[in-house]
Amino acid sequence: MLGVCPRSVNRTMPWNPIIKSRRDWETIPNLHDYESVRKDFSWEQARAELDGLPDGQGLNIAHEAVVRHATGPLGQQTAIRWLGKSGQVEDYSYARLDDLTNRFATTLQGLGVVKGDRVFVLAGRIPELYITALGTLKHRALFCPLFSAFGPEPIRARLTIGQAKVLVTTESLYQRKVAGIRETLPHLEHVLLIGEERRPTAIPGTQNFHQLLEQHPGIYRIGPTDPEDAALLHFTSGTTGTPKGALHVHGAVVAHHITGKLALDFHPADIFWCTADPGWVTGTSYGIIAPLTNGLTCIVDEADFDAERWYGILQDHRVSVWYTAPTAIRMMMKVGVDLVRKYDLRQLRFLASVGEPLNPEAVVWGEKAFGRPFHDNWWQTETGGIMIANYAAMDVRPGSMGRPLPGIEAGIVKKTESGGVEVLNEPDVQGELALRPGWPSMFRGYWNEPERYKQCFAGGWYLTGDVAKKDADGYFWFVGRADDVIKTSGHLIGPFEVESVLIEHKAVAEAAVIGKPDPVAMEIVKAFVSLKDGHEPSDALRRELLGFARARLGAAVAPKEIAFLPTLPKTRSGKIMRRLLKARELGLPEGDTSTLEG
Numbered sequence: 001m002l003g004v005c006p007r008s009v010n011r012t013m014p015w016n017p018i019i020k021s022r023r024d025w026e027t028i029p030n031l032h033d034y035e036s037v038r039k040d041f042s043w044e045q046a047r048a049e050l051d052g053l054p055d056g057q058g059l060n061i062a063h064e065a066v067v068r069h070a071t072g073p074l075g076q077q078t079a080i081r082w083l084g085k086s087g088q089v090e091d092y093s094y095a096r097l098d099d100l101t102n103r104f105a106t107t108l109q110g111l112g113v114v115k116g117d118r119v120f121v122l123a124g125r126i127p128e129l130y131i132t133a134l135g136t137l138k139h140r141a142l143f144c145p146l147f148s149a150f151g152p153e154p155i156r157a158r159l160t161i162g163q164a165k166v167l168v169t170t171e172s173l174y175q176r177k178v179a180g181i182r183e184t185l186p187h188l189e190h191v192l193l194i195g196e197e198r199r200p201t202a203i204p205g206t207q208n209f210h211q212l213l214e215q216h217p218g219i220y221r222i223g224p225t226d227p228e229d230a231a232l233l234h235f236t237s238g239t240t241g242t243p244k245g246a247l248h249v250h251g252a253v254v255a256h257h258i259t260g261k262l263a264l265d266f267h268p269a270d271i272f273w274c275t276a277d278p279g280w281v282t283g284t285s286y287g288i289i290a291p292l293t294n295g296l297t298c299i300v301d302e303a304d305f306d307a308e309r310w311y312g313i314l315q316d317h318r319v320s321v322w323y324t325a326p327t328a329i330r331m332m333m334k335v336g337v338d339l340v341r342k343y344d345l346r347q348l349r350f351l352a353s354v355g356e357p358l359n360p361e362a363v364v365w366g367e368k369a370f371g372r373p374f375h376d377n378w379w380q381t382e383t384g385g386i387m388i389a390n391y392a393a394m395d396v397r398p399g400s401m402g403r404p405l406p407g408i409e410a411g412i413v414k415k416t417e418s419g420g421v422e423v424l425n426e427p428d429v430q431g432e433l434a435l436r437p438g439w440p441s442m443f444r445g446y447w448n449e450p451e452r453y454k455q456c457f458a459g460g461w462y463l464t465g466d467v468a469k470k471d472a473d474g475y476f477w478f479v480g481r482a483d484d485v486i487k488t489s490g491h492l493i494g495p496f497e498v499e500s501v502l503i504e505h506k507a508v509a510e511a512a513v514i515g516k517p518d519p520v521a522m523e524i525v526k527a528f529v530s531l532k533d534g535h536e537p538s539d540a541l542r543r544e545l546l547g548f549a550r551a552r553l554g555a556a557v558a559p560k561e562i563a564f565l566p567t568l569p570k571t572r573s574g575k576i577m578r579r580l581l582k583a584r585e586l587g588l589p590e591g592d593t594s595t596l597e598g
C-alpha cells in the first residue's frame with residue numbers, strides 16, 4: 001500500500017503549502033516562500049513535526065523513523081523496497097521493519113551491548129544493513145557504517161579508532177577483509193554474519209545474524225533517549241593523520257526530517273530513491289533516516305550503476321524524488337539522452353544531487369533528459385544534513401549550490417592572524433565556507449579527538465574546509481577544497497591513509513598522494529613515490545605497487561596511477577608538498593615555493 005498521508009502533514013507549519021486537495025499536497029512544492037519561512041523558522045517548530053518518545057522520554061531516531069509509523073496509519077505501507085542484484089524485489093512495511101529492528105535490538109541486549117557501545121556494519125546495500133542501523137539506534141548504541149569497497153586497512157583503522165564492540169557483515173566480506181585482521185581488534189567481541197543459512201556459522205568467533213534474529217523477540221521498548229545522546233559515528237578523512245569519527249546525536253533527526261522536506265521536497269506519497277551507499281553519510285541521513293521519518297517508501301538498489309537498470313528502476317517503481325551524485329550524472333550523460341527517452345518517467349518530480357560540484361552542463365542535461373533540472377545541494381559528514389540547496393519552488397541557478405536552509409547561517413570568511421575570522425561580506429569574494437554552529441545535526445566531536453574538533457571552529461563559526469563564494473543574491477558557489485583531501489566518485493579520501501600503506505612496501509622510500517582531475521569521477525587518486533636504494537622504476541614495479549595498495553586499501557581508496565620520482569618536493573621543515581606536485585601535474589603555476597627545500 002502506498003501513499004497514506006502521515007500525521008505530520010496535518011500540522012500547519014509555515015513551510016507546508018496551503019493544501020486544498022489531495023493533489024495539492026502531492027504537487028505544490030514545500031518552502032514556497034523562502035524569505036518568509038527563513039525569517040520565522042525555528043528548530044523548535046521543526047521539532048514539533050516529530051512525536052518524541054512516549055511519556056516525554058526524549059527523542060530517538062528509530063522511534064521517529066519506524067515505531068511511530070508502524071503503530072499508526074502507515075503500518076502496512078512499504079518503508080523499504082529492496083531490489084536485489086539478481087532481480088529479487090522484497091518489500092518491508094513499517095510494521096515489519098519495526099518487528100525486525102526490535103529483534104535486532106533485543107539481540108544486542110542479549111549480547112550484553114549497552115547504550116553508547118559501537119556497532120559497526122560492513123555490507124553492501126542489503127536489507128540487513130537497514131535492520132542493523134535502526135535496531136542499533138533503538139538500543140541506543142552507536143551505528144557506525146563502513147563502506148563495503150574498503151580493503152582490510154581502512155576497515156582495521158576505523159574499527160580500532162571506534163573501538164568496535166560488534167561488527168555485522170557478510171560471510172564473504174568477513175573472509176576476504178576481516179578474518180586476517182581480527183586478532184588486531186581486541187575490543188571486537190561479537191561478529192554477526194549475514195549468510196543464506198539460518199544455522200550456526202562454521203567460522204570461528206562468529207554468530208549467524210538471522211538465527212539470532214529468529215531467536216530473539218520482536219518486542220522492544222526504546223529506553224529514555226536524550227536528544228544529546230550519541231547515535232551515529234561516521235568516518236571522514238582529513239589531509240593528515242588517521243580517519244576521524246564524526247559523532248552525531250539522536251536530536252539530529254530534527255534536521256534530517258526537516259531538510260528532507262525543505263531541500264528534497266518530500267511529500268507524503270513520495271517514492272524516494274537515494275543512490276548513495278550507507279557506508280557514507282548521505283546513505284544514512286537521506287538513504288535511511290529522513291525518508292522514513294517522513295513516512296515515505298524508499299527504494300534500495302543493491303546493484304552498482306548501470307544506466308539501463310537505473311532508468312528501469314525509476315520507471316517501474318514510480319520514483320518521484322531522486323537523490324543522486326554528479327559522478328553518476330556524468331556517467332548517464334556519457335550514455336546520452338536517447339536511452340532515457342525510452343522510459344516513462346512522468347512521475348519523477350524532483351531531482352537532486354550532492355557530494356561534488358555539479359557542473360552547469362549537468363543541470364541543463366537533466367532538463368533535456370528528464371524534463372527537470374538536477375537541484376544541487378551542499379553538505380558534509382560533519383554537518384549531518386543538507387545546509388545549502390537549490391529548492392523546488394525556485395529556479396535552479398546552474399553551477400551554484402543554492403542558498404542556506406532556513407535555520408542555517410552560512411558565510412564566507414578568512415582566518416585572521418589573531419586566530420579569529422573576518423567575514424567577507426562583499427559579493428563574489430572567495431574565502432572559506434563557514435557555518436554558525438547550533439543546528440541539530442551538527443557533529444558533536446571527533447571520536448576521542450577533542451583537539452581536532454576544536455580546530456574546526458574560530459570566531460564563533462564552524463569552518464568547513466571548503467572554499468566558496470557568495471553572490472549578491474545570496475547563492476553560494478563552490479570553488480574547491482582548502483585542504484588536500486581527494487574527492488573521487490563522490491567519496492572523500494585522505495591522502496595520508498593511502499601514503500601510509502604505500503610506504504609499507506619494501507621498495508618505497510616516500511609517497512605523496514594527490515587528486516588528479518578526471519572527467520567522470522571528478523578526481524582519481526594518483527600517487528608519486530620515490531624508491532629506496534637498490535630499487536629501480538619499472539612497469540613491473542608500478543603494477544606490483546598498484547596491486548599491493550589495492551589489496552590493502554580496497555578499490556575505492558587505492559591509487560589508480562603511480563608515478564616514480566627520484567625525490568619528492570619538500571618544505572625546509574621536511575613536509576612533502578602535495579600542492580606543488582598537483583600544480584605540476586596540472587601544468588599550473590607552482591605558487592609560493594619559498595619554503596621549498598634547496
Ligand code: AMP
Pocket residue numbers: 236280281282353354355356357358376377378379380381382401464465466478480481487490491492
Ligand atoms: P563528505 O563529508 O564525504 O560528505 O564530503 C563533503 C565534501 O564534499 C564537502 O566538504 C565538499 O568538499 C564536497 N561537496 C559536497 N557537496 C558538494 C556540492 N554540492 N558541491 C561541491 N562540493 C560538494
